[in-house]
Amino acid sequence: MHTQSQTYLTRPGSQPGMTESVRQEAGAGQGARRGLQAADHPHLSAIQIPGVWRGTDWQLDACRNVWPSGHAALDCELPGGGWPGNALIQLQQPAHCHAEWALLLPALAAGVRQHAASREDTRMGQLVLVAPPYLPFAPALQAAGIDAKRLCAVQPGRSAQDLAWACEQALHCRDVLAVLAWLPELPTSTLRRLQLAAASQGRPLWLWQESQAEPCSSPAALRLRLERVTTVSAAQQAPGLQIQILKRRGPLLERPIQLSLSQWAWQPVLQAQAQRHARQSEEAAMLMQGRMTAAAPATASPWMTEA
Amino acid sequence: MGSAEHWIAWPLACLSESSPVPESACWWALEFSPRVALLEDALLMETSMVQRLWGGTEALLARLDSAFAQACQAGFHESEGGDVALQPLRGQGGTAWKALARLRLQQSRPCGSVPVPLSVPESSPHADALPLWTLSALEQHSAVLQRLGCRCWGDVRSLPRAGLSRRIGAKALRALDEAYGLLPQPLDWLQLPQQFELRHDLGYPAHHADAVLHAAQPLLRALQSWLQARHHAVLALQLRWHHDLRRIDGQELPAWEALAIRTAQPTQGMAHLQRLLREHLGQQRWRAPVDMLELQALETVPWAAEPLSCLPAAQGQSPSDSLAWHEWVERLSARWGEEAVLMVQPLADHRPERMQRWQAAAPLLQSKNPAAARGATLAGAGAQPRPQGTHRGRQPGCADPWQALWPPWLLSQPEALPVQGNRPQWHGPLQLKAGPYRLESGWWDAAGDASANAQTGAPAGLAARDYFVAYNAVVGHVWIYRERVRSEHLMGMTASPASWFAQGMYG
Numbered sequence: 001m002h003t004q005s006q007t008y009l010t011r012p013g014s015q016p017g018m019t020e021s022v023r024q025e026a027g028a029g030q031g032a033r034r035g036l037q038a039a040d041h042p043h044l045s046a047i048q049i050p051g052v053w054r055g056t057d058w059q060l061d062a063c064r065n066v067w068p069s070g071h072a073a074l075d076c077e078l079p080g081g082g083w084p085g086n087a088l089i090q091l092q093q094p095a096h097c098h099a100e101w102a103l104l105l106p107a108l109a110a111g112v113r114q115h116a117a118s119r120e121d122t123r124m125g126q127l128v129l130v131a132p133p134y135l136p137f138a139p140a141l142q143a144a145g146i147d148a149k150r151l152c153a154v155q156p157g158r159s160a161q162d163l164a165w166a167c168e169q170a171l172h173c174r175d176v177l178a179v180l181a182w183l184p185e186l187p188t189s190t191l192r193r194l195q196l197a198a199a200s201q202g203r204p205l206w207l208w209q210e211s212q213a214e215p216c217s218s219p220a221a222l223r224l225r226l227e228r229v230t231t232v233s234a235a236q237q238a239p240g241l242q243i244q245i246l247k248r249r250g251p252l253l254e255r256p257i258q259l260s261l262s263q264w265a266w267q268p269v270l271q272a273q274a275q276r277h278a279r280q281s282e283e284a285a286m287l288m289q290g291r292m293t294a295a296a297p298a299t300a301s302p303w304m305t306e307a
Numbered sequence: 308m309g310s311a312e313h314w315i316a317w318p319l320a321c322l323s324e325s326s327p328v329p330e331s332a333c334w335w336a337l338e339f340s341p342r343v344a345l346l347e348d349a350l351l352m353e354t355s356m357v358q359r360l361w362g363g364t365e366a367l368l369a370r371l372d373s374a375f376a377q378a379c380q381a382g383f384h385e386s387e388g389g390d391v392a393l394q395p396l397r398g399q400g401g402t403a404w405k406a407l408a409r410l411r412l413q414q415s416r417p418c419g420s421v422p423v424p425l426s427v428p429e430s431s432p433h434a435d436a437l438p439l440w441t442l443s444a445l446e447q448h449s450a451v452l453q454r455l456g457c458r459c460w461g462d463v464r465s466l467p468r469a470g471l472s473r474r475i476g477a478k479a480l481r482a483l484d485e486a487y488g489l490l491p492q493p494l495d496w497l498q499l500p501q502q503f504e505l506r507h508d509l510g511y512p513a514h515h516a517d518a519v520l521h522a523a524q525p526l527l528r529a530l531q532s533w534l535q536a537r538h539h540a541v542l543a544l545q546l547r548w549h550h551d552l553r554r555i556d557g558q559e560l561p562a563w564e565a566l567a568i569r570t571a572q573p574t575q576g577m578a579h580l581q582r583l584l585r586e587h588l589g590q591q592r593w594r595a596p597v598d599m600l601e602l603q604a605l606e607t608v609p610w611a612a613e614p615l616s617c618l619p620a621a622q623g624q625s626p627s628d629s630l631a632w633h634e635w636v637e638r639l640s641a642r643w644g645e646e647a648v649l650m651v652q653p654l655a656d657h658r659p660e661r662m663q664r665w666q667a668a669a670p671l672l673q674s675k676n677p678a679a680a681r682g683a684t685l686a687g688a689g690a691q692p693r694p695q696g697t698h699r700g701r702q703p704g705c706a707d708p709w710q711a712l713w714p715p716w717l718l719s720q721p722e723a724l725p726v727q728g729n730r731p732q733w734h735g736p737l738q739l740k741a742g743p744y745r746l747e748s749g750w751w752d753a754a755g756d757a758s759a760n761a762q763t764g765a766p767a768g769l770a771a772r773d774y775f776v777a778y779n780a781v782v783g784h785v786w787i788y789r790e791r792v793r794s795e796h797l798m799g800m801t802a803s804p805a806s807w808f809a810q811g812m813y814g
Binding site: 096097098099100101102103105124126133134135136137138139140141142143144148149151152153154155158162166169170172173174175176201228268269270273274 | 648715718719811
């Protein structure tokens, strides 16, 4: 009795990296995986081959080069708990949707901060944008923590192969922190070159592409599809993003992830504005009903908005 | 001190036949010692002063051998220098003449056409045992001396000096004294030109970029050895080429055309410059064949070598296999033009389109380089500029609503939006979420050209706008503004031009 409870307690403890939600999900969804616990085969977990990973360990290896994404819901579904720092990450988004900075800004700002703390030289650690759809607004990014000196943009207007060459060269450049690229369809050989360059040089490459109708294979380590959530439900005030993980180094994820993107700096401004609008309309309604007294509104309105 | 001199001699023929630019063939030696001279058919170097610098005699000789082999092989890219690698061809000695004599002895041995003295088993025979023909001053009188029974230098020295001086002249005896180190030997040392400017007559017409680049190789190598000898590094160079043809297809052709190349970081290695040169030459139009090239170093600075780390380099971090930042920028700029790679400079203004300026990165890096270096030393000495930077960067969650509303994407030009039913449209009707935030700025720009732009109604500088955050399901959150109606439109009741513009995107 006593020993049984002890063994029961030690088994979940053998997976220190797993968060609560993941453990629930793993227990509920992938029952077949249970037989392959690392605790059952200690000799298997001792084998460490670079480039070879075990399917059950996809959340464990936190020691790798990982950029935490800053979105908690996304972090617990990404292998290692964040964007892989040494891989090609392919992201698809619909036309006219430009959620790049909303999604990546926390990770990039954290990466830049970490880099600046570890190194004194301010000229290192560049962020290269290859063929961005618009020019980034440097003061806004500076306010978010990315120094304007670190930004560099390669103008579009070349062929996709040329721009892919620029990406590869940037990945091979030792002063580059990360590369963001906006390229059209690329052949698989080029994608493989980019993935190899990213993996060998230990720099992440976020490749943004338009959504494709039919899924096709890609050598990228992580593939996501973004969609804008159009219907504003009652619980979710702000419209956000819906992220579907098409490919990851881990089990298949069927449910898409919902991101509210509520950490934007201007979200409080929006909320304040919405509250002000609501209050104004309430006051107008009351005015229309003629139930307003001269002394009431100053005390009544905060109560009304809270109710 | 003079007795401890150590001379090394190399055959000049190997060097000069490998290099098509003869005057630069011996510059490589000046990297090791300043005392380098040309004597008859050999290159001579005195190393007693620099042996400690290069880590002793053996280490210095090993480096010199490899440098000599490199200089000999430079002309031929095939595996030509097998014999050089097999046995280093050089002579050493206490004086210049001795080193030269031993070199000649060594040169004569493999071919065997010259009569070899009977007993010289060791590689460097004593000076007395050197044969007469190895000293050119004695070789002229070899017939006389051989009849006197002299075979080597020692025999000549043992003869009575006065009589010999009458026979063969004082000049030959002075050379012998110099060879034994009894008299100082005047030599004119090899000196580098103050400015690098080297011309290379091709001797064949070069019709396209690859041929010109190939022909420029010896010039680049000469530049490299010039830089290494002077301990300088190059920042800018100019390649000029000469056309023999004066006119082609009825068009006048300039005799000389030039190409200037700049780099942000001073360098001694030619790999990066050569790559830039290839990109630039590949974009030239070669209308006529080139028969002469001239390379000129426009700007050089004293060379400060990379500080080496005591720690082993991390994997993938070693500087040899990866590009430096300026190399990447310059490579792309060379291939696609400078406007292809942009970097941003923040400007102090309130109008969003004038808060930043994206400009070509390569000239920015090259112009900013001295200032950046100065800034680095400043930051190291007293941290005056740093706190300001951190203060500005330390406000991610800013309280100012105007700053909080800045979008991460900015359209290069504000895009006029159509209006339907009093609402701006951009892939569908837009819903205003926040605002208005009023901006009125730039009158100082408008004052000058207000009269010129009066009829268009949109002066270039003045911005009187109300900014909003708007949303629709297709484009997401966008940053739009409405041009405020100006008083003359109100008074004149004219139709105001488009008043809604999109300027930014949040995603």
